[in-house]
Amino acid sequence: MPDRAFWQGRRVWLTGHTGFKGAWLALWLQSLGARVHGFSAGLVSEPSLYEVADVGDGMAGDVRGDVRSRSELRAAVARARPDVVFHMAAQSLVRRGLDKPVETFTVNVGGTAKVLDAVRSEAEPRAVVVVTSDKCYRNDGRGTPFREDDPLGGDDPYSASKAGQEHVAAAYRALGLPLATVRAGNAIGGGDWAPDRLVADCMRAALAGEPVAIRAPDAVRPWQHVLCPLEGYLTVAERLCDGERGTAWNFGPSDEDARPVAWLVERVRERWPGSFSVVAAGTAHAEAPALRLDSTRARERLGWSPRWDLAAALDATVSWYARYREGADMRAETLRQIAAFGAA
Numbered sequence: 001m002p003d004r005a006f007w008q009g010r011r012v013w014l015t016g017h018t019g020f021k022g023a024w025l026a027l028w029l030q031s032l033g034a035r036v037h038g039f040s041a042g043l044v045s046e047p048s049l050y051e052v053a054d055v056g057d058g059m060a061g062d063v064r065g066d067v068r069s070r071s072e073l074r075a076a077v078a079r080a081r082p083d084v085v086f087h088m089a090a091q092s093l094v095r096r097g098l099d100k101p102v103e104t105f106t107v108n109v110g111g112t113a114k115v116l117d118a119v120r121s122e123a124e125p126r127a128v129v130v131v132t133s134d135k136c137y138r139n140d141g142r143g144t145p146f147r148e149d150d151p152l153g154g155d156d157p158y159s160a161s162k163a164g165q166e167h168v169a170a171a172y173r174a175l176g177l178p179l180a181t182v183r184a185g186n187a188i189g190g191g192d193w194a195p196d197r198l199v200a201d202c203m204r205a206a207l208a209g210e211p212v213a214i215r216a217p218d219a220v221r222p223w224q225h226v227l228c229p230l231e232g233y234l235t236v237a238e239r240l241c242d243g244e245r246g247t248a249w250n251f252g253p254s255d256e257d258a259r260p261v262a263w264l265v266e267r268v269r270e271r272w273p274g275s276f277s278v279v280a281a282g283t284a285h286a287e288a289p290a291l292r293l294d295s296t297r298a299r300e301r302l303g304w305s306p307r308w309d310l311a312a313a314l315d316a317t318v319s320w321y322a323r324y325r326e327g328a329d330m331r332a333e334t335l336r337q338i339a340a341f342g343a344a
Helices: 020-031 069-080 094-098 099-122 157-174 198-208 227-241 259-270 296-301 311-324 330-343
Strands: 011-017 035-040 061-064 084-087 127-131 179-183 212-215 220-222 248-250 256-262 278-280
Touching: 011 020, 011 069, 020 035, 020 227, 020 330, 061 069, 069 099, 069 157, 084 099, 084 227, 094 099, 094 157, 099 127, 099 157, 127 227, 157 179, 179 227, 198 212, 198 259, 198 311, 212 259, 227 330, 248 296, 256 259, 259 311, 311 330
Parallel strands: 011 035, 011 084, 035 061, 084 127, 127 179, 179 248, 212 278
Antiparallel strands: 220 256
16 A cells, blocks of 8 residues: 555646546545645536545635746746656547547657646656556557567557557656656446446446436446545656666456446446446447556556456446435445455
8 A cells, every 4th residue: 555654745746636446546645644735627527526525625825827828837847846746638439539549648648748748847756656547558468468678559549549648658757857757547436427438438328317328338447446546656756766676567356357238238237326327339440449557567566456346346336326326325335445455
């Protein structure tokens, strides 16, 4: 688990803090005693975890800006004076990338360059963690687990932009930033309402009493609870501050938790205290038939492994949305799940 003594009072700059993963990370850092300064373009959905869990109540700073603006980034970094940086702000949806390829490249690739340049010029951080994606790899569809040294690439704008992020990060590492990249995907958990994410689509449909449309039911993905890779990201930051050389890290579930889309939907339906129907959504575009990660490097060098298996991840996720439907205090519920994860 993260070292509370390490994070207590530490100044952290987190881009994308209003997104799904960013809000979970911001709240976890708050619970560890860190002073979290956020930078984000705004809320990614309505509702959003950031608002539902009152994440803003514990932020040391909350700046709304554009990662494509050098002046806004430099001002935000100068204000935050971070010791640790997590760069999570991104255009994070494959299908939006197909519709808006230029935006996807300018935000994900150009934005990453401008974020790192602002950090390099306005601060002296001890750790910079750039969050990319498991889709940064050149995927031939065979389903062989990707390792960190495998070729990068992508046949759609989103995947290609994530490979581009990796190249930008490597260049700034060579310029002297204490920087690592982290690669994970298909994270599930409470508070995700983004479109075109499977569990989010299921829960949105269940809450609204509507059918959920499923694309690519046979596609295999490495499903894991969002707290599993986030624990890895926190560990990487701690190690960078201890002087470990930056590199790339995969954070994926065990092999048996890489499951087809249709299988996962049925497990969600079994757990939901109610019912929802499923309809086919037609052909999925730019979706590889299989994607798996090899996390041997993180397991052997960081001592990291997923604290929750997929069954526990689904239990926690569906329970979160059920509590939301009941009108529970969702900041308290989200913090309770973080504590339960730590005790696992």
